[in-house]
Amino acid sequence: MNKPLLVFAHPGEAAAFLEQTQKAKLDPTVYFPPAIQPLAGKLHTCSRYDVLITGEGIFSAMNKTLLAASQGVKYSSIINLGICAGLNSKLAINDFYKIRTVYAHNGNAPMFQSFPCHELNSDSEIKSADLMSTFDRVLEQAQAKELNIFAPLVDREAYGMAWAAKELNIEFMAYKLISDLPYQNGHEDEAQNICESIKEQSSLFSEKIYYEFQSKIAPYLDSKEHIQSTANNIKSDTYSQLIQNKDMHFTVSMSKALGKSLKKLELKGVDLEKVHLLADGLVKNYPDWRPKQRASELLKAISEMLNPFRTQLSKNLEELINLGLTPQIKDRINIKWDKDFEKRGFQINTWIENEEHRKQLVDAINSIDLEKFTQIQDGNL
Amino acid sequence: MIENFYIEEEIFRHPLTENILKRIPHKNIELIQNYADFFGRVKKPYLQKRNNLNAFIAQKKGQLVKSAPDAYGLSGEPHFYYIHAYNCIYECEYCYLQGHFNSPDLVFFVNHNEIIAEMQKVYDREIIKQEADKKIWFHAGEFSDSLALSHATNEISLYHNFFEINKRAMLELRTKSANINEILKLKPLPNIVTSFSLSPSQRAKKTDLKTPSTKHRILAMSKLQNSGHKVAIHLDPIVYEDNFQVAYQELFHELDQNLDLTKVEYISAGVVRFTKDVYAQVEKNYPQSDIHAAEMIKSFDGKVRYPRPMRRWMLSSIEDQLLKLKINTEKIYLCMED
Numbered sequence: 001m002n003k004p005l006l007v008f009a010h011p012g013e014a015a016a017f018l019e020q021t022q023k024a025k026l027d028p029t030v031y032f033p034p035a036i037q038p039l040a041g042k043l044h045t046c047s048r049y050d051v052l053i054t055g056e057g058i059f060s061a062m063n064k065t066l067l068a069a070s071q072g073v074k075y076s077s078i079i080n081l082g083i084c085a086g087l088n089s090k091l092a093i094n095d096f097y098k099i100r101t102v103y104a105h106n107g108n109a110p111m112f113q114s115f116p117c118h119e120l121n122s123d124s125e126i127k128s129a130d131l132m133s134t135f136d137r138v139l140e141q142a143q144a145k146e147l148n149i150f151a152p153l154v155d156r157e158a159y160g161m162a163w164a165a166k167e168l169n170i171e172f173m174a175y176k177l178i179s180d181l182p183y184q185n186g187h188e189d190e191a192q193n194i195c196e197s198i199k200e201q202s203s204l205f206s207e208k209i210y211y212e213f214q215s216k217i218a219p220y221l222d223s224k225e226h227i228q229s230t231a232n233n234i235k236s237d238t239y240s241q242l243i244q245n246k247d248m249h250f251t252v253s254m255s256k257a258l259g260k261s262l263k264k265l266e267l268k269g270v271d272l273e274k275v276h277l278l279a280d281g282l283v284k285n286y287p288d289w290r291p292k293q294r295a296s297e298l299l300k301a302i303s304e305m306l307n308p309f310r311t312q313l314s315k316n317l318e319e320l321i322n323l324g325l326t327p328q329i330k331d332r333i334n335i336k337w338d339k340d341f342e343k344r345g346f347q348i349n350t351w352i353e354n355e356e357h358r359k360q361l362v363d364a365i366n367s368i369d370l371e372k373f374t375q376i377q378d379g380n381l
Numbered sequence: 382m383i384e385n386f387y388i389e390e391e392i393f394r395h396p397l398t399e400n401i402l403k404r405i406p407h408k409n410i411e412l413i414q415n416y417a418d419f420f421g422r423v424k425k426p427y428l429q430k431r432n433n434l435n436a437f438i439a440q441k442k443g444q445l446v447k448s449a450p451d452a453y454g455l456s457g458e459p460h461f462y463y464i465h466a467y468n469c470i471y472e473c474e475y476c477y478l479q480g481h482f483n484s485p486d487l488v489f490f491v492n493h494n495e496i497i498a499e500m501q502k503v504y505d506r507e508i509i510k511q512e513a514d515k516k517i518w519f520h521a522g523e524f525s526d527s528l529a530l531s532h533a534t535n536e537i538s539l540y541h542n543f544f545e546i547n548k549r550a551m552l553e554l555r556t557k558s559a560n561i562n563e564i565l566k567l568k569p570l571p572n573i574v575t576s577f578s579l580s581p582s583q584r585a586k587k588t589d590l591k592t593p594s595t596k597h598r599i600l601a602m603s604k605l606q607n608s609g610h611k612v613a614i615h616l617d618p619i620v621y622e623d624n625f626q627v628a629y630q631e632l633f634h635e636l637d638q639n640l641d642l643t644k645v646e647y648i649s650a651g652v653v654r655f656t657k658d659v660y661a662q663v664e665k666n667y668p669q670s671d672i673h674a675a676e677m678i679k680s681f682d683g684k685v686r687y688p689r690p691m692r693r694w695m696l697s698s699i700e701d702q703l704l705k706l707k708i709n710t711e712k713i714y715l716c717m718e719d
């Protein structure tokens with residue numbers, strides 16, 4: 001099973017986790033090729049999770065997370081853990097929060113893009129709030145007041161990590177412990193003292209984060225619900241059974257289409273047993289077909305189940321056309337219409353070699369009841 | 382429950398502001414200079430409206446009255462809309478607001494007198510261009526439900542005064558709520574119409590999250606009609622389901638039982654459709670919605686819709702049923718886009 005990557009900005013925040021990685025057996029995997037090693041963050045590893053230290057600031061957090069999570073190991077999720085500041089009087093030091101959405105402020109203005117965090121089943125046990133990552137440290141009251149309108153918590157890295165996770169299509173979560181309250185700070189000296197005091201208390205903060213992680217987050221990371229939500233979202237096993245069926249071959253795009261179609265059937269409340277029956281029927285009745293041909297036929301049948309209206313329309317049009325066509329022209333003529341039915345009318349494709357063919361074509365066109373044809377296309381069934 | 386109210390300093394003491402604060406429960410209040418510095422400046426996930434909804438009380442700046450999109454053109458008369466608020470407390474799965482603003486937070490505008498002054502200018506300018514029997518229409522509810530919070534926002538009576546004086550101006554208040562008390566307090570006027578968007582009960586239960594049930598909306602319509610107020614119906618959006626015709630038959634039966642349908646001002650019908658962006662938002666916000674299992678296609682104008690024959694068939698089925706109820710053809714508006 002894939003493990004999560006726990007990402008911290010500072011070694012101090014990660015101290016309690018690093019102790020655990022040292023106690024646990026180290027995984028000998030070499031993550032980074034030599035050329036990349038100087039750029040990479042510090043990565044510690046154990047069997048349950050890896051721990052990455054990115055250093056300070058959004059860009060460093062983004063680069064290091066991108067590198068760590070794109071090399072070799074496939075992570076189930078990227079989880080930022082660490083301390084943050086609280087921007088209003090309702091918040092208290094040592095409060096632990098699940099982050100709902102991560103925003104950023106570049107010093108002049110908020111940045112438009114945001115990153116909603118993935119939800120775990122345990123999250124109702126933890127208070128939640130939004131977080132804003134800033135380019136510079138927030139030390140003063142006035143700044144705190146303005147930022148608080150966007151988000152009540154502030155850090156300097158989560159946005160970069162969330163960005164990297166999005167790029168890599170890995171789900172992202174963030175959990176933060178409040179270490180200081182800059183809205184209480186009067187002037188700069190006082191603010192600097194706060195930074196010192198946070199550093200001094202970092203091991204205590206780290207232990208508290210570790211405790212919260214172990215009790216409220218880790219058990220749910222391994223839970224079945226979580227694993228299911230990260231799979232392809234189809235509740236039943238139908239998808240994997242069909243993909244693994246040796247008598248069927250789905251190309252990459254066909255697999256995607258299959259996943260989407262099965263999801264739609266589920267939303268429609270269709271019993272997926274029907275799909276299994278269809279597949280079994282194809283294998284039994286068409287032993288000479290290639291596996292890809294059967295897969296393609298199965299997709300077609302599912303599409304008909306999902307699009308009964310269009311299927312019926314096509315049948316009605318085909319019947320109408322076949323009414324007038326003579327056997328001689330039937331094999332030589334191809335009549336098409338817009339499969340989405342946005343355009344009225346039809347298109348004829350044929351090859352004319354002689355006068356006989358020309359006459360057959362004219363007869364064929366004349367045999368089609370155009371008024372009835374367009375009526376069907378107008379929804380008069 | 383509103384998490385934070387952010388109020389523009391200039392209107393903090395405005396009586397409408399005070400009423401909003403009195404009527405809508407909230408946790409905090411903060412004063413700001415200009416709501417536009419904050420609202421929609423970052424992309425706030427739409428579904429955060431469920432547990433972290435903020436609201437702004439502000440003054441609407443810029444163009445206060447705008448020409449209405451074609452879909453409003455019920456009668457070949459000029460149509461305009463004004464904006465009293467942004468966003469909505471309800472959560473219809475198909476709502477186009479989820480792709481429109483970058484935030485679900487509510488904005489209440491309180492400078493209605495300025496909006497009404499602008500309406501007067503538009504009315505005076507337009508009325509001279511029109512033949513004597515033509516009206517000038519104004520609509521509320523383009524970016525928010527017109528009545529859902531009207532007991533708190535308290536602006537309806539201000540607009541009522543305007544329409545009492547300007548007899549050839551028509552007002553449409555579009556709603557999915559049953560919150561009609563503010564209207565019941567007022568004298569019925571022939572040129573104020575409250576229009577209710579309705580779907581069959583089961584469909585509304587599935588899709589119109591947090592709105593009053595279809596039954597309650599119909600009862601509200603009936604109360605209004607019985608007190609002499611004008612009502613209209615929007616059968617929009619119509620969503621296909623296997624028993625679609627039966628479901629609408631039942632809806633029309635319920636309407637017929639509770640209203641004098643011949644006195645309904647108009648009935649419009651439109652089949653569900655989405656811009657590409659809104660559809661993507663619906664997929665993201667409501668992945669389990671059965672709307673995604675429907676036979677949607679990308680249609681001629683890039684919108685996501687049912688195939689053309691299907692939408693035409695659905696609309697004509699609705700029309701047939703309405704005609705059977707003896708509703709005058711002239712009162713039925715089918716939203717056929719082609």
Ligand code: SF4
Nearest residue numbers: 469471472473476557
């Ligand atoms: S009532 Fe209207 S504005 Fe409100 S959520 Fe529903 S569709 Fe959107």
